[in-house]
Amino acid sequence: MIRAAEAVGNIEAAQEWEARGASFRAARHRRRMDLLAAPIHLARGTAIATLPGTGTLLAIGIVMAVAEHQVRDVLVPITGAVDTVAWICAVIAVLWGPALAAAPFVALAALWAVGRRHGAAPAWMLPGGKPSNEGAPITPSIVVTALRDLGVAPLRNAIREMGDAGAAMLGPITMAGCGVEVDVHLPSGSPTEEVMNRRRKMAENLGRHEHELYISVAPAARTVRLWIADSGALDEPVPASPLVTDPTMTANYKTGRAPWGLDLRGDAATLSLFQKHVLVTGLSNQGKTASLRALALWLALDPTVDFRLGDLKGVGDWSMFEGLASVLIEGPTDDHVVLVTEMVEEVFIEMQRRLMAPKGTVFTPLVVIVDEAQVAYGSAAVGLDKRPFGGAKATSRYFQAVKGIHDQGRAVNVTIWEGTQDPTDQNLPKRSREGNHIRAALVLGTESQARMALGESxxxxxxxxxxLRQGLDKGQLVVAGDGVQLPPAQVSLNVRTHYINDEEAVQITNRAKALRSGVTTRAAVEPAAPVDHLSAIAAVIGNEPRMGTDEVRQHLAQRNPTEYRSWTASDLKQALEPFGAAPYKSNGNMVVSRDRVLEALAERAAEDDGDEF
Structure with missing residues (x-):
């Protein structure tokens, strides 16, 4: 304690502890010397007590002898005392056996009486008691000891060599919600990674469970920040959402913040959704849909927001948005993937229309939500033009539409939110996940999945x-990115989300519907007509006798970005080859002939007329 006080510059506390230490050592020395001299004092006391007693008995005997005129009466008192002692010893010898046999029953009766008076057994007798250090208050000595015993040799040796036994490493231990926080400046040669990778052992050294300790990088170099929860505090339930408890709450897309839950310190964790793309991922049945839906329920209280919803699970988790969202698609099949893809493509086209509007035009918020997006990325559905609706490749229509919205949507208040399970490169492409401003992850299985969900940093x-603990930390998210208020120098935040059940969600959406003039929900987007590639190619060639394949694809992409932006030379060849108008080489360059394309159109028209006849 003296070294800890000196480390923080508290000289008065150091002097007080020094005086208390000196007093304690002096008292301990006196006790030890008294213990060593105790036998001598006992013998001396016994001798001093015996001599007056013997003299007194002799005096009494002399008085009796004079009175009775019998010299032998001088020893009568001493003889009587000896007989008394002998009688007492005989009684003890007789009673010793029964007393020894009755002692356990007497002890049990005494314990029963203690329990009857106190109403409970003593703490040391209670079953299942905690280890002596579990849940103990966090002190500088406990933290330094935990670091010393962490198993990092350079750190252990450095602490032993420090004159203050490691106290100078610690910043002030401050209260932080349902726990404490302390910065640890590691000595030279002790990398932060070594400490962060031993989180479980560090927690056990502190008398806590692993989930009750969080280690992050502090602003200063070679410094880690420890947040240590009070024992059992994180297992307490999260209170109800303000959306449930406050029926007058409204939302503002631009300036408001969604009440998502509580951080580990017990403070409210709120989220700005203004022009933010959102990704929520995690293992199955850990609260992904509930977490994503909680954000949508808050934003629904802003009547200016237009929702387009695709639920690729289809069990009714989003059915309360009927009459609130302009599009609601529910179901897990490839047909539903097709409809969701076309919905997202329609939003992409709306985004392009907004981008072409005059400068200064104000647009209402348009939010498209796709829950269970891994179903879309994993779908094998293919359109009439041989392009896949799902998949993670550049040819995927769903992927291309999502990527396009990520690239430019926020500039015109068009955003997309995705919820997905068990992230991998197959069901959550790198380019798609990195386009999100807010990335949140529930329980994940591996560190590599955590890096996919949140990013490397x-x-x-x-x-x-x-x-996180699967099942036990249900609904707890690790959030990174823009939109969430993070402590200084931190890049992520743990949020224990409010849970809103289906009945409460219906009540909230009913309030949201009352704020609107009435919304007709479409079950799906009307399917788009198949694109006529041959006519489109003829249109871009125009009056040119021939045109390079790269130039043809460039003009096609300008005319219809959704359809042709991802086209390759192979796609162009496959579109023209069945009609005998495939590209050919001219002067070393691959070109498309206008005459061949026009002949192909004429032949197709003649065939169509013959079929009608």
Whole structure:
């Protein structure tokens, strides 16, 4: 305690502890010397007590002898005392056996009486008691000891060599919600990664469970920040959402913040959704849909927001948005993937229309939500033009539409939110996940999945959704990115989300519907007519006798970005080859002939007329 006080510059506390230490040592020395001299004092006291007693008995005997005129009466008192002692010893010898046999029953009766008076057994007798250090208050000595015993040799040796036994490493231990926080400046040669990778052992050394300790990188170099929860505090339930408890709450897309839950300190965790693309991922049945839906329920209280919803699970988790969202698609099949893809493509086209509007035009918010998006990325559905609706490749229509919205949507208030399970490169492409402003992960299985969900930097800085407890930490998210208020120098935040059940969600959406003039929900987007590639190619060639294939694809992409932006030379060849108008080489360049394309159109028209006849 003296070294800790000196480390923080509290000289008065150091002097007080020094005086208390000196007093304690002096008292301990006196006790030890008294213990060593105790036998001598006992013998001396016994001798001093015996001599007066013997003299007194002799005096009494002399008085009796004079009175009775019998010399032998001088020893009568001493003889009587000896007989008394002998009688007492005989009684003890007789009673010793029964007393020894009755002692356990007497002890049990005494314990029963203690329990009857106190109403409970003593703490040391209670079953299932905690270890002596579990849940103990966090002190500088406990933190330094935990670091010393962490198993990092350079750190252990450095602490032993420090004159203050490691106290100078610690910043002030401050209260932080339902726990405490302390910065640890590691000595030279002790990398932060070594400490962060031993989170479980560090927690056990502190008398806590692994989930009750969070280690992150502090602003100062070679410094880690420890947040240590009060024992059992994180297992307490999260209170009800303000959306449920406050029926007058409204939302504002631009300036408001969605009440999502509580951070580990117990403070409200709120989220700005203004022009933010959102990704929520995690293992199955850990609260992904409930977390994503909680954000949508808040935003629904802003009547200016238009929702387009695709639920590729289809069990009714989003059915309360009927009459609130302009599009609601529910179901897990490839047919539903087709409809969701076309919905997202329609939003992409709307985004392009807004981008072409005059400068200064104000647009109402348009939010498209796709829950269970891994179904779309994993779908094998293929359109009439041989392009896949799903998949993670550049030819995927769903992927291309999502990517397009990520690229430019926020500029015109068009955003997309995705919820997906068990992220991998197959069901959540890198380009898609990195286009999100807010990335949140529930429980994940591996660190590699955590890096996919949140990015490299947050995980390097201590974000650990893979360290959450499956089932026990249900609804707890690790959030990174723009839109969430983060503590200084931190790149992620743990949020214990409010849970809103289906009945409460219906009540909230009913309030949201009352704020609107009435919304007709479409079950799906009307399917788009198949694109006529041959006519489109003829249109871009115009009056040119021939045109290079790269130039043809460029003009096609300008005319219809949704359809042709991802086209390759192979796609162009496949579109023309069945009609005998495939590209050919001219002067070393691949070109498309206008005459061949026009002949192909004429032949197709003649065939169509023959079929009608």
């Amino acid at each position: 947050p995980v390097e800085a201590g974000a650990a959704p893979h360290k």
